[in-house]
Amino acid sequence: MENIILKIINLNAYYGSQKVLKNVNLEIYENRVTTILGPSGCGKTTLIRCINRLHELSPGGRIEGHILLKDEDLYQIEPMLVRQKIGMVFQKPNPFPTMTIYDNVIAGYILSGIKLSKEEKDKIVEESLIKSGLWDEVKESLFKRGTFLSGGQQQRLCIARALAMKPEILLLDEPTSALDPVATSIIEELIIELKKSVTTVLVTHNIGQAGRVSDYTAFFYLGELIEFGKTTEMFTVPRSKKTEEYLIGKIG
Ligand SMILES: Nc1ncnc2c1ncn2[C@@H]1O[C@H](COP(=O)(O)OP(=O)(O)OP(=O)(O)O)[C@@H](O)[C@H]1O
Numbered sequence: 100m101e102n103i104i105l106k107i108i109n110l111n112a113y114y115g116s117q118k119v120l121k122n123v124n125l126e127i128y129e130n131r132v133t134t135i136l137g138p139s140g141c142g143k144t145t146l147i148r149c150i151n152r153l154h155e156l157s158p159g160g161r162i163e164g165h166i167l168l169k170d171e172d173l174y175q176i177e178p179m180l181v182r183q184k185i186g187m188v189f190q191k192p193n194p195f196p197t198m199t200i201y202d203n204v205i206a207g208y209i210l211s212g213i214k215l216s217k218e219e220k221d222k223i224v225e226e227s228l229i230k231s232g233l234w235d236e237v238k239e240s241l242f243k244r245g246t247f248l249s250g251g252q253q254q255r256l257c258i259a260r261a262l263a264m265k266p267e268i269l270l271l272d273e274p275t276s277a278l279d280p281v282a283t284s285i286i287e288e289l290i291i292e293l294k295k296s297v298t299t300v301l302v303t304h305n306i307g308q309a310g311r312v313s314d315y316t317a318f319f320y321l322g323e324l325i326e327f328g329k330t331t332e333m334f335t336v337p338r339s340k341k342t343e344e345y346l347i348g349k350i351g
Pocket residue numbers: 114119137138139140141142143144145146157158
């Protein structure tokens with residue numbers, strides 16, 4: 100049984116007069132991993148930036164349509180609140196360079212002015228680092244800067260920072276494209292493990308990664324959603340010719 104957590108309804112997204120997402124309708128299932136797949140420039144990043152309301156901060160960025168999180172219209176509430184409910188991790192690990200590992204994890208609270216007791220902070224830091232699989236590696240060095248960590252560790256620190264806000268949805272934009280194969284497979288394992296506690300939307304170029312970690316895949320081409328379905332089904336019997344061409348490497 101699948102529960103719908105997020106509904107994207109008739110979504111158009113623009114940069115100025117350029118329309119880059121065209122009437123997208125997509126439902127995201129709770130506690131599942133959904134891959135957003137498609138060639139460069141098809142609108143993957145724009146789509147997830149619409150979901151957490153970052154798109155409107157780009158010059159000329161605007162949308163039409165609706166995005167509902169559990170039936171609540173995300174465009175009717177405060178953008179800051181949306182970004183707490185929907186966390187994001189970017190392609191390049193970006194821990195705050197002047198902050199300690201500890202402060203990086205609770206950075207969302209610090210930056211939004213939410214006051215926590217020492218006990219609450221300690222608990223959130225430990226829980227989030229355990230969830231992101233980093234606790235054992237950093238528990239002795241919580242007060243060192245996050246930038247001392249390896250690239251893969253930094254990316255898991257960014258995942259911990261997102262999880263610390265207890266988001267309903269985690270958006271990952273090509274989270275392993277700057278990492279080596281070992282760090283990549285650790286993060287892939289983590290994404291699978293996190294399904295117990297969070298819904299994940301993963302943008303990736305890597306068809307193998309989509310196959311390994313995702314339950315559902317949405318294939319985009321030139322701003323349109325071409326096909327959505329179970330990853331295993333789409334990868335064995337794609338319904339659309341375009342999806343098939345992409346999967347066999349003819350396009351993108
Ligand atoms: N800040 C911006 N201003 C104007 N146009 C933009 C901006 N960012 C992206 N675009 C355009 O919007 C379209 C979709 O871009 P987007 O970054 O969402 O694609 P993508 O699928 O994430 O690509 P990639 O796989 O290369 O990351 C492209 O045509 C791109 O040139």
